[in-house]
Amino acid sequence: GKWVTRGNTMIYEDYYKEIKDDSGKITDIKLTYGDDFNFAYDVMDRFAKEVPDQLALLHKTADGIKKRFSFKDMQVLSNKAANGLKSLGIRRGDSVLLLLKRRYEFWISILALHKLGAVAVPTSHMVSAEDIRERVRLSGAKAVICVNADDICSKVENAIEGLLTCQIVVGDAYKDKKSFDQMLESGESSFDRVTTKVTDPMLYYFTSGTNGAPKAVIHDFSYPLAHIFTAKNWHGVKEKGLHLTVADSGWAKTAWGKLYGQWFMGAAIMVYDYEQFYAGDMLRLLEEEKVNTFCAPPTIYKYLVLEDLKKYNLENLHYVTTAGESMPKEVSKKFTDMTGLTVREGFGQTETALQTCTTVDGQQVPGSIGLASPLYHIELVDENNNPVPDGTEGEIVIVPKDGKRPAGVFAGYLCSEDEYKEVWDGGIYHTKDMAIRDKEGHFFFVGRNDDVIKSSGYRIGPSEVEDILMRHPAVFECAVTGYPSKTRGALVKASIVLNEGYSPDNRLAVELQDFVKKNTAIYKYPRLIKFEESLPHNANGKILRSVIRKKDYNK
Ligand code: ATP
Ligand code: MG
Numbered sequence: 001g002k003w004v005t006r007g008n009t010m011i012y013e014d015y016y017k018e019i020k021d022d023s024g025k026i027t028d029i030k031l032t033y034g035d036d037f038n039f040a041y042d043v044m045d046r047f048a049k050e051v052p053d054q055l056a057l058l059h060k061t062a063d064g065i066k067k068r069f070s071f072k073d074m075q076v077l078s079n080k081a082a083n084g085l086k087s088l089g090i091r092r093g094d095s096v097l098l099l100l101k102r103r104y105e106f107w108i109s110i111l112a113l114h115k116l117g118a119v120a121v122p123t124s125h126m127v128s129a130e131d132i133r134e135r136v137r138l139s140g141a142k143a144v145i146c147v148n149a150d151d152i153c154s155k156v157e158n159a160i161e162g163l164l165t166c167q168i169v170v171g172d173a174y175k176d177k178k179s180f181d182q183m184l185e186s187g188e189s190s191f192d193r194v195t196t197k198v199t200d201p202m203l204y205y206f207t208s209g210t211n212g213a214p215k216a217v218i219h220d221f222s223y224p225l226a227h228i229f230t231a232k233n234w235h236g237v238k239e240k241g242l243h244l245t246v247a248d249s250g251w252a253k254t255a256w257g258k259l260y261g262q263w264f265m266g267a268a269i270m271v272y273d274y275e276q277f278y279a280g281d282m283l284r285l286l287e288e289e290k291v292n293t294f295c296a297p298p299t300i301y302k303y304l305v306l307e308d309l310k311k312y313n314l315e316n317l318h319y320v321t322t323a324g325e326s327m328p329k330e331v332s333k334k335f336t337d338m339t340g341l342t343v344r345e346g347f348g349q350t351e352t353a354l355q356t357c358t359t360v361d362g363q364q365v366p367g368s369i370g371l372a373s374p375l376y377h378i379e380l381v382d383e384n385n386n387p388v389p390d391g392t393e394g395e396i397v398i399v400p401k402d403g404k405r406p407a408g409v410f411a412g413y414l415c416s417e418d419e420y421k422e423v424w425d426g427g428i429y430h431t432k433d434m435a436i437r438d439k440e441g442h443f444f445f446v447g448r449n450d451d452v453i454k455s456s457g458y459r460i461g462p463s464e465v466e467d468i469l470m471r472h473p474a475v476f477e478c479a480v481t482g483y484p485s486k487t488r489g490a491l492v493k494a495s496i497v498l499n500e501g502y503s504p505d506n507r508l509a510v511e512l513q514d515f516v517k518k519n520t521a522i523y524k525y526p527r528l529i530k531f532e533e534s535l536p537h538n539a540n541g542k543i544l545r546s547v548i549r550k551k552d553y554n555k
Contacts, residue, residue, distance in 0.1 A: 010239070011043055012264040016228045018374070026233075026374040031225045031407055037198045039224040040078060040114035043264055048075035054240065055268040058289065059104040062274040062281065067104060074111060080187035081112035081180075087187075088143060088166055088178070092117030092194055095139040095204065097132070098249065099123050099146040099156065102273040105170045105180055106249040109145050110259070114221075117196035121204045121216075124250030125152050126539035132159035138216055138414055139204050141165055145180060148172045198222045204414055205252040207350045208540045211450050216414035217252070217350045224260035226353035226408020229375055231261025234346050235293045236319035236360040239266035242289060246272075246282075246296035251540045252350035253324060257295045267293075279303040283312045290316040297324035299541035301331050301343065302477060309338035319360055321346055325542045326445055326463040328470035329367045345369045347445065349431060351423075352376075352398065353408030356443045367467065368442040369435070375408065377401050380437055385426040390439050393446050393459065398429040434461065451545045453482040455490045460524050462545060468519045469494060469526075472512055474502040479535050481549045483528050494526035495548055497535055504531030 015037075019028040047054065052072035059067045069077070090096060096113055098120055100106035106122070113120040121139045123132065125147075132155055136144065143166040146156045153174040156167055170180040198221045206214040235257065237243045245257025258269045272285050283304065286294060294317060296304075301322060320335070323346040332343045346357035347369035355378055358370035372378035379387050380394030388394035400406055409429060412420045423430045434446040446452065446461030453460040462480035469478045477497040482490030496512070498504060509529040516525040536544040 011046060011266065012228050012232070015225055015264075016232075028401075029229060029375050029407075031222075031228075033198060033222065033225060035198055036195055037225075038114060038117075038193075038196045038221055039260060039263075040111045041193055043224070043260075044071065044078070044111060045075050047071035047263070047266065051266070054266070055242075056263065057104060057107055057269050057271065058242065059271045059273060060285065060289070062272075062276075069104065069107075074107065076189045077108045077184065078111035078115060079189050079191035080184045081108050082115040082191045083187035084183035085112055085116060085118070085143070088168075088183075090116055090118050090142055092196060093119070093200070094142045095119035095121050097121045097123050097136060097139065097141045097144040097146075099125050099132070099144065099152055100170060100249050101125050101147055101149065102249060102271055103147050103170055104271065104273075105145070105147070106254075107259070107269075107271075108184075109180075114196075114202060115191055115194060117194045117200060119201045119204055122250050122254065123206065124248055124539040125150060126250075129155040129158040132156055133163075135206070135216070136160055136163060136165055143168055145170065148174045153177070196221055199411075201411065203255065205255065205350050206250070208251065208538050208542055210538055210542050210544060211448060211546050215416060215419065218411045218414055219255075219408075220411050223255070223353075223408055224264065226375060227256060227259075227261030228264050229261075229373060230256055230346075230354045230357075231265050231267070233359040233361075234344060234354055234357040235261070235295055235321055237262050237265050237267040237293050238318075241265075241267045241292040241318075242270050243267050243293045244270040244272065244286070244289075244291045244295070246300050248539065253295075253297070253540070256323075256348070256354065277303065279307045283307060283309065283314075286314060286317060287312045292316055293319045293321075295321040295323070297541050298322055298327040298331065299325075299537070301327065301335055305331055305334040305338070309335070314339055314341070317341060319344065321357075323347060323354075323357075324540065326447075326466065328467050330467070330470045332364075332366070347396075347433075347443070351410040352406075352429070352431075355396065355398065355431070365438075365442045367444060368438075369445050370443065371441050372443070376406055378443075379428070380435060380443075381428070385428060390437050393434050393436050393461070395449065396431040396433045396435050396443070398431075400427070400429075448545075451481070453480070453490050453492055455482065455485075455492060456488045456523065458523050460492055464520060465492065465494065465516060465524050465526065468516050469496065469512060471519075472515050474498050474508060474512070477535055477543070479543045479545050479548055480526060481545045481552070483552050484555075491528055492524060492526045493528040493530065493548075493552070495530045495532050495535060497532055 017030045048071040057069040148171040203219040247253035344358040348354045358364040377399040465480040483493040485491045536547040
């Protein structure tokens, strides 16, 4: 890659330029990079050269074991890993599965794979041996790097039985499998640059599997550049600041929040490696480590606001953000009331970078997923791909600005050309998510297309009804779905988990129904209320409305 060394570390500026209008509003973003741009060499190794001792990664386990990695450390360790993987036969274009939870070896491995020009396939540890086998087959993985925790090693062992895939184990030894530590020890600390093309596949990231089986999304080597805006203008990370995003390494939220954009900015990534989430532990960590910027999915905030947030000293925390599913207004409000911090929402997908958000210098409108990112031309369209007027529900789509695939948008689904064609129907990228835009350009999420309830000729978005229910003090969490009805097509059903101290009786059900009726159009109120101990969630903590629906429709 070509770059100008200016003796400072504002590396992102060499790749990223904001185009502004007279009022200072960003209207476009220009990304400039060479054909051989490779994040691991051009960004990370350059930091290692210019600011070798600067903190890159701070890793802390729930037991309090802390490890600090400078940019130089990341360079040396990723070089060693790259050499080790090379000696195992991993080459440019080969793919390697990573089942590493939140271990620091994830960051070493992924940078090593980038250096080799190999494809990283981050995978959640929550999947079955059968899923792992399927993913190995689908990606043609030559190796699986996995952590010896839970039953991951044996699952991987079963999954790759009979295949020529090598198992590399992080942590304690597992049988006779190759040890990651030994691989590092035997590897040289320098590595000769492998020339890669920016159009080479770099990542196969799996979607969350909220509405069906996860799809493997292909991102090429240009993908990291699309996250500069995410880190800079949404997370609000600063050079030498400390950023924490809550996400397992198997979720693309890791690529958004604890990898490319943050390092582009010269910030350090804080990784909290816990097995079980405890809100109090997370808050103590934010306080003790003086985390500056924080991003977490809404589920995490639902637990955080149950704590007495005033007890914690969060004076170092400047910006907080959320994305991944609908953020209930009430949760956001409680968080702000207790901390004084605005929760800035963002919206996007594994297939793309951040599509809409409230930027650090923007005002968060309650319940809004923000304005369109200047990286994209976002529209709302009807079934015929025609733009809908403001104030009307439409599908969120990305319209290519110059006929080219927009930055950060995936290059395809692995082995699913039909699905890829379908989402590009009419030459625009379809998110299958429904939203409404106001006159000022703020987007409001209505629901996934499949989750929108069609009842007596009305379309009812689950988000709005859930949002109202969440305002009732009895409700901890809820999911609104369609329930089969011969006369209405579907009934509105609310599955509700109660806060402690509330009993799931008929009186409360009626009270909740009345509460919704009072706060929105009457046809939206849930005719059916079902109290549940818990709701189905996927590995990333998202509520699985599809699972509730399937149960009801197959009865
Ligand atoms: P799958 O595609 O396998 O069904 P998924 O869509 O949940 O799973 P991800 O790519 O992790 O997989 O999530 C992207 C989706 O998450 C979006 O399409 C949208 O439905 C939802 N989402 C993301 N951000 C928000 C948000 N701020 N508000 C509401 N929904 C959001
Ligand atoms: Mg999806």
